[in-house]
Amino acid sequence: MFDSFLFMGLPYIALVVCVAGSIYRFRSHRYSYSALSSQFLESKNLRWGSIPWHIGLLVLLLIHLLPFIMPTAWSRLVSGKTALVVVEAIGFASAILALVGLLVLFFRRLINPYIQAVTSKMDLVILVLFLGQIVLGLITAATVRWGSQWATGTTTPYLWSLLTFKPDISYIVDMPAVVKAHIAGAWLIVLLIPFSRLVHIFSLPLEYLFRRPQQVIWNTPRFAEVIASDVPAVESRRLFLKGVTGMAAGGTLLSAGVLEKTVGFYRGPELTTEEKAAQLEENLKRLEMTAEEKKFELERLRNDYILVASLAELNDKVGKYFIDYQMRPALAFINPDGLPLLISAKCTHLGCTVQADMSDEGKILCPCHVSWFDVKTGAPNAGSPAASPLPILGWVVMDSENNIVASKEPGKPPTGAVLPELAKSCSVYIAREHSQA
């Protein structure tokens, strides 16, 4: 329970407070956004404290951040023994550098009366917290060895789980107490950022890189002319530099992004075996469909009779699609008298394929422009877009020994009959001689 609070509740509280608080403070107390430098009051000791502290801390932050941002590259890096030792050594050295700096700052704050006067309780709290963090970090590095290696499997996924709003503390709950204290301490510091001088980490005085160098000029008539002529030139140069830098930076970022995607596009996707198999299966299915169509076509070029269906397969309400000798769709129904009824399914209006379901009035529908065709005659309904009837096709019924028992030529009534007891063994064919038209 306590673990859940420390590693799930506290982090979110800390992050929310940090972000919201920092923004609030920037908007309401803009001029308090500062490191509250005491350089004017005391500068000698400050140099030996502040500089080592900041250098050490920045290196440490970087070493903590890299495994989090690019875990794969990082673990590849520290998998080499030499690199691992170098990284750990840099970490140790920076921690000691930061510790020394921090101690100098601490004592300076405790013994110098001027500094004492401007020291708040919060300053002492964060000093102690930082001291504790560094000591805990050093103990961790010394006792739970090779943190740069195990971090990618523990704290990195933990941090990502927080960041992606799927918090999972199982990565870290079983770690030694010193590590857990180090992590909790870090969240505490994040929490305190907006309430302390630590807000200065968010102020990036980039403007200083481009702003006009500050010149102190006596405000006398002698210099008035110099000021008037100098300012616009410097100002415009500064604006130009700013513009060029901004555009170059934006352009670089944009082209890097575009390039990354473009290269990815031309490289092609890297499919998993599963995806590759699915892809191949789909391709094969389509090829088989094409092959089947070609077979149909060949069959129609070679054979005098094409099988439509066995008589038993046919239904009087739902037609069966087949392909006629011209490779056009057609439908096969069965009449109440046991004889088949074959009708073209290519709409005479604009060539859509007519649907197979017969309505109660004995009509079939072309969905494209709503023409109803009578199945018996092929005639379209009055006022439909289709002007001419669907052709009624000829057919041949053969028994199992391929003897013709009944047939119909296009435009003529059927001849012959199918005895009900034979119906099961008979099949319907279309004949080439019927389709020469």
Place this chain on the structure above:
Amino acid sequence: MSIKPAVIFNTVTSFIAERFPLEKMSYKSLVGKKEVPLHRMSWAYYMGGLALFFLMVQVVTGLMLLFYYKPTVSEAHASVDFITQHVTGGALVRNLHAWSSSAMILFVLVHMLTAFAMKAFEKPREVTWITGVVLLIITFAFGFTGYLLPWNQIAVNATKVGFQSIDEAGRYLPGSLSTLPTTIRETFQGEASLGQSTLTRFYVLHVVLLPLSLLGVLSLHLLSVQLHGMSKGVDERPKGYERFFPFFIIKDFSAWGIVFLVLFIIALCLPFEAFFAFPLFEPFNSLGSTPDGIKPEWYFFFVYYPLELLPFWMIMVGMTGLKLGLFLTPWIFKGTSRSTLRLIAGIAALYLIVITLFGQQIYEAIKGAH
């Protein structure tokens, strides 16, 4: 009256010389000195440039799609699926191509209507206008041929419908001429019914022949635009003039930037298939029935819905008249005032907007709902 060859020769050469004045073919004259009038119709000067921009998007994204597309009946649909589902940024590129094609046609149409309303076809700009009309036809041909390439239900069936209406024309032709449209259709189709040959032909048209012809005609179009400068556009005196380079062209580029941003966001967020029922995007099945809701692209609605509602011969006469009228516009409307031209263009625009947006409702109101 006898016509002397020398007279004809002289007429032709002087016509060409006036349209392509050699003395103006210098950087100074084509770019440096060119000025753009400022008046209430000035926005229309950007329309052609925007159409050109979308064409450039089409070329770039089209070339990218070519890397993966396979123009065979059995593979076309699967290769398009592969692009959208697996290739990095493939869905975006395809979506850009689809949306940008619509945008290009939209701006080509607006460009044509505004050019008409501003009387930009007046002497010596006849060549600009006629090449423009050819470009319009090429653009529609791009749309028609590109629509088939994914080989899904709506593509193949809509193309079938489009082709079949060519056949219809045969009913109004006498004697042996009546089979001519069918012969023409089968020539384009490559075989008796829509199949692999059609796909191959459309592919060749879409990626080789049409782009090449577009390049040629477009060069002529742009050259004559620069040679003769922007037309005055309005009857009254313009408020002023703006130099083409660098002022107008920078504004032109800014407009391109803005439309690209809009296009990019739309292409990123809104798949163009989102407006259709899914079964229409299944692979074409020659053995099944045609699914409901087969329609051409929106930019063919202006001829599609009349085709549905009116007798075919009226459409045939109307379309022939429209095409002739467009080609002969510089001579037909030679003496028409700009305000009348604006009125005609306005009516045409109104017709296009109403039939494109409400075509289905009008159809259902007249024919009854399906």
